[in-house]
Amino acid sequence: MAVTIYDVAKLARVGIGTVSRAINNSQQIKPETKERVMRAIEELGYTPHAMAQGLARRKTGIIAAIMPFYTGHFYHELMRGMQRALVSISYDLILYYVEQSEKRDHFLDRTLREKRCDGVLVISMDVPEEFQKKYAEAELPMVLVDRSQTGIDSVRVENEDGALQATRYLISHGHKRIAMISGNSQSMPARERYAGYVRALREAGLEPDDQLYLPAERLDDQAELQENDGFNEKAGQAAAEKLLRESGKDFTAIFSASDILAIGATKAIRAAGLSIPDDIAIVGFDDIELSSYLGLSTMKQPMFDMGNLAVKRLMEKIENKDTTVKQIILSPQLVLRDSSG
Secondary structure (H helix, E strand, C coil): CCCCHHHHHHHCCCCHHHHHHCCCCCCCHHHHHHHHHHHHHHCCCCCCCCCHHHHHHCCCCCEEEEEEEECCCHHHHHHHHHHHHHHHHCCEEEEEEEHHHHHHHHHHEEEHHHHHCCCEEEEECCCCCHHHHHHHHHHHHHCECCCCCCCCCEEECCCCCCCCHHHHHHCCCCCCCCEECCCCCHHHHHHHHHHHHHHHHHHHEEEEEHHHCCCCCHHHHHHHHHHHHCHHHHHHHHHHHHHHHHCCCCCCCCECCCCCHHHHHHHHHHHCCCCCCCCCCEEEEEEEEEHHHCEEEEEEHHHHHHHHHHHHHHHHHHHHHHCCCCCEEECEEECHHHHHC
């Protein structure tokens, strides 16, 4: 494992801020302390990251992230990727959780006013045009994650193509009646994955059946079914139960817009005495850790990489005052396991 600034700080018996000051030849460090830090660096073979060497020149050494108050596996992996990148450059992270949509603008405004950070990650949310202009005028860098908008840097996955691949696979294995279960259809990932599902059906000469498409808002309006924007296990179970009840089992496969929905659907299918994949095949989307244990075929979404790349792109903008706009699009990969046959 690579040596980090934390290892140097531990060996030299100082804080990471002191290590940073030693690296950057700050005058605010005692000569004997600096010498101890430099000995630790030499002993460990630590090579300071180019971005870490610039810490002393920045205002805060902090990045802010504005994100929905969700607890799903997607956000867990995303945060792991972000944290890995932040540790390597000794930056801290402030999290602003948005529980209601109107809070988004509050935190966007607050981040600008308080000037407590050097850049902002906005996760799974759009940024109003007025704030795009305000951030540009303030020269406060911003990167979107799991979203894309014209004029703003972003890192996201190719949702439509992933859904297209998953549905094509099911069609290639003889399935013609393919259902889709999803979170709230107004969310960007849900919209794009639905578009890929429909595109795959139509290119195969199959007309989409609206009765076989169940986004979260078509389920009972129970609070637990709408948690995490409808991307949750109970919603997946309820969706599969409704499909089985109302369609007369007139389908042989399900494309699920997330793995956690698919896991709920498998419970409903097995509770109905049906076999996976013999009676109903399932392909999910995400490849969360639990999916490999359950044998769930899925579109592997590079969630860790999204978080990691988003931080690195934001740091490029902070370091170099880079005003060019880069929109990084990552491709999901089909992972085949038992559930798809």
